[in-house]
Amino acid sequence: QVQLVESGGGLVQAGGSLRLSCTTSGRGFSTYAMAWFRQAPGKEREFVAAYSWSGVNRNYADSVKGRFTISRDNARNTAYLQMNTLEPEDTAVYYCAADPWGLGAPSGVSYNYWGQGTQVTVSS
Numbered sequence: 133q134v135q136l137v138e139s140g141g142g143l144v145q146a147g148g149s150l151r152l153s154c155t156t157s158g159r160g161f162s163t164y165a166m167a168w169f170r171q172a173p174g175k176e177r178e179f180v181a182a183y184s185w186s187g188v189n190r191n192y193a194d195s196v197k198g199r200f201t202i203s204r205d206n207a208r209n210t211a212y213l214q215m216n217t218l219e220p221e222d223t224a225v226y227y228c229a230a231d232p233w234g235l236g237a238p239s240g241v242s243y244n245y246w247g248q249g250t251q252v253t254v255s256s
Contacts, residue, residue: 134158148218149216153210165232179238180200199217
């Protein structure tokens with residue numbers, strides 16, 4: 133069973149930055165597409181960013197393009213989401229997800245494994 137653990141969330145002022153981390157257990161990380169999703173109170177879960185297992189493709193939601201960057205370190209079994217110029221609208225619980233041999237799809241149904249989430253709160 134693959135376990136994903138997110139960290140790095142917190143409270144930040146608008147315009148600030150945070151870096152989220154997602155560490156996976158076991159072997160096989162280098163064969164996973166890794167993605168970040170988020171869910172704000174009263175809203176549906178939405179796609180944020182994804183990185184294909186091969187490292188060739190990176191996809192972003194329009195709302196975060198130019199502000200967020202997804203990356204991965206296969207040696208550390210860890211994916212990252214660098215979030216800059218944060219806005220109050222970015223406030224949500226952020227989840228990482230893994231898809232074996234995935235291409236970095238923007239749909240949650242493509243991902244087999246999920247973390248428990250980390251809260252990001254952006255104050256105005």
